[in-house]
Amino acid sequence: MSESIIIAETGKGSVSAVTAELVSAAIALGTSPTVVVPCTDASMADNAGYDGVSRTIAVKGACFENYDAASWASAIDAAAPSGIIIAAATPQSKDIAARIAAKRNLSVVQDVVSIDGMNLTSPIYSGKAMQTVAISGDSVISVRANVFPAASSAAANVSVVDQSGDVSTAVQEIMARASARLDVSEANIIVSGGRGMGSPENFSHLEKLADVIGAAVGASRAAVDTWDDIPHSMQVGQTGKTVNPNLYIAVGISGAIQHLAGMRSSKYIVAINKDADAPIFAHADYGIVATWEEALPVLESELSSMMS
Numbered sequence: 001m002s003e004s005i006i007i008a009e010t011g012k013g014s015v016s017a018v019t020a021e022l023v024s025a026a027i028a029l030g031t032s033p034t035v036v037v038p039c040t041d042a043s044m045a046d047n048a049g050y051d052g053v054s055r056t057i058a059v060k061g062a063c064f065e066n067y068d069a070a071s072w073a074s075a076i077d078a079a080a081p082s083g084i085i086i087a088a089a090t091p092q093s094k095d096i097a098a099r100i101a102a103k104r105n106l107s108v109v110q111d112v113v114s115i116d117g118m119n120l121t122s123p124i125y126s127g128k129a130m131q132t133v134a135i136s137g138d139s140v141i142s143v144r145a146n147v148f149p150a151a152s153s154a155a156a157n158v159s160v161v162d163q164s165g166d167v168s169t170a171v172q173e174i175m176a177r178a179s180a181r182l183d184v185s186e187a188n189i190i191v192s193g194g195r196g197m198g199s200p201e202n203f204s205h206l207e208k209l210a211d212v213i214g215a216a217v218g219a220s221r222a223a224v225d226t227w228d229d230i231p232h233s234m235q236v237g238q239t240g241k242t243v244n245p246n247l248y249i250a251v252g253i254s255g256a257i258q259h260l261a262g263m264r265s266s267k268y269i270v271a272i273n274k275d276a277d278a279p280i281f282a283h284a285d286y287g288i289v290a291t292w293e294e295a296l297p298v299l300e301s302e303l304s305s306m307m308s
């Protein structure tokens with residue numbers, strides 16, 4: 001059985017849930033996975049044990065305090081054994097995947113949404129078409145979240161590799177607005193707002209609904225570009241994040257092709273728009289023709305009573 005190396009997705013000092021899905025992807029490929037955990041404290045890898053994984057490597061280094069593509073890719077590349085590299089299709093991990101592919105002179109397949117033997121399927125042309133490529137031998141792939149079931153947790157057999165001395169540059173500090181919210185690229189439910197929300201303050205109505213249903217809050221590019229208070233990290237679409245939730249609720253979003261590119265593979269799409277002819281309705285499973293001012297309070301109160 002060939003080897004695969006899973007680069008654990010990490011955030012807020014722990015290993016993210018999507019890592020368990022990468023283990024299932026590795027097993028679907030017929031490989032024997034090793035999980036590599038980039039960390040500053042090796043104890044973080046203690047939670048990165050899964051059924052089917054015989055080894056977890058904590059790659060420890062000061063550079064992992066803050067994200068920097070070059071130093072992270074160098075440190076992970078130096079510590080990871082050879083094999084098929086598997087990362088999550090988040091902006092950060094796709095960046096690392098591409099860099100490791102270049103360092104190892106391997107092919108890279110990004111945004112994989114299905115695996116059949118060694119055939120990998122991923123969207124191309126902003127999601128307008130799907131391509132299937134066959135890999136043979138070592139390569140680097142990134143896999144979208146919410147595609148594979150999560151592998152069950154198991155005790156981790158951790159070995160530690162200290163990369164601190166091998167990294168020549170590291171980012172010392174990143175100043176960013178702290179957000180306790182779930183990131184859209186990992187969320188199972190997303191409530192997104194567009195220019196139709198009218199002002200950044202009105203996003204608080206989306207946050208209220210998101211709190212009721214355990215969702216992340218996203219935005220269209222028009223919202224991000226128009227309002228400084230809506231950060232780029234929330235942007236969904238061709239030049240933002242690609243998301244794959246079970247439920248995507250688009251509020252005051254017209255449904256431009258560049259927005260659809262980032263969310264059209266959502267399992268269920270609900271659109272709230274006051275314009276019955278808005279293109280988003282052509283892609284929605286459920287549509288509400290109303291202003292958000294009318295629709296959101298009703299939705300929030302109905303869902304609150306259903307959830308309680």
Ligand SMILES: Cc1cc2nc3c(=O)[nH]c(=O)nc-3n(C[C@H](O)[C@H](O)[C@H](O)COP(=O)(O)OP(=O)(O)OC[C@H]3O[C@@H](n4cnc5c(N)ncnc54)[C@H](O)[C@@H]3O)c2cc1C
Nearest residue numbers: 194195196220221222237238239240252254259274291292
């Ligand atoms: C190269 C390129 C890359 C791009 N990348 C992205 C990307 O990654 N992501 C992205 O989103 N866009 C992207 N865009 C921009 C994209 O083309 C659209 O301009 C953008 O998606 C529009 O955002 P919107 O739907 O919020 O705004 P609008 O198109 O202005 O739509 C606002 C909608 O809100 C509705 N509305 C207004 N008031 C209300 C109300 N009170 N209640 C309910 N509905 C209301 C309106 O009927 C309308 O449908 C890109 C464009 C280019 C050229």
